[in-house]
Amino acid sequence: KAGVTQTPRYLIKTRGQQVTLSCSPISGHRSVSWYQQTPGQGLQFLFEYFSETQRNKGNFPGRFSGRQFSNSRSEMNVSTLELGDSALYLCASSLGTDRAVDTQYFGPGTRLTVL
């Protein structure tokens, strides 16, 4: 089975711009979760999508948004970029069930640099 894929792998943007990141989950997985990783804050949960619906959201401003398509692929958008948005953005896919054994698998990440 192919793993989780993320595009693009690297992005350089300037303050005020917006950016869209893409994530394709493992085949058969319906849940996609997004995380932001910075040296100072570690891994922070952004949101989770399941069956095209946002099920849970972390404590991030409204500039961070996402969506999921019917094929379970997900996109994350950040508008009005700030310097502090520079980070590694990770998506993780899972079956999305209630079962304790349901495990998240991470993609390679998108490294965003805001200048």
Add this chain to the structure above:
Amino acid sequence: QKEVEQNSGPLSVPEGAIASLNCTYSDRGSQSFFWYRQYSGKSPELIMSIYSNGDKEDGRFTAQLNKASQYVSLLIRDSQPSDSATYLCAVKRMNTGFQKLVFGTGTRLLVSP
């Protein structure tokens, strides 16, 4: 109090030794526990998962869970320089079905030849 706490390290061990990584969590409703390994500049890779009290072994790795003490650990036997990485402890609480992992800040492990 942080939801998931880990000693940031670095934890330095010689090659061939046992590395012991520890993690505590605050939410007694937590049901699933995961250890991920992350090399510098790479994404987290699942090493072990554990759901019941006791030990779970997989090759050189053993995960230990004690829900009463709210403690989970990872032992790495016969440590190799290639094990040098940051180890992230993650905890999942099942609530209304959504998936949310809470991560510790990670313990950096250095294995010297």
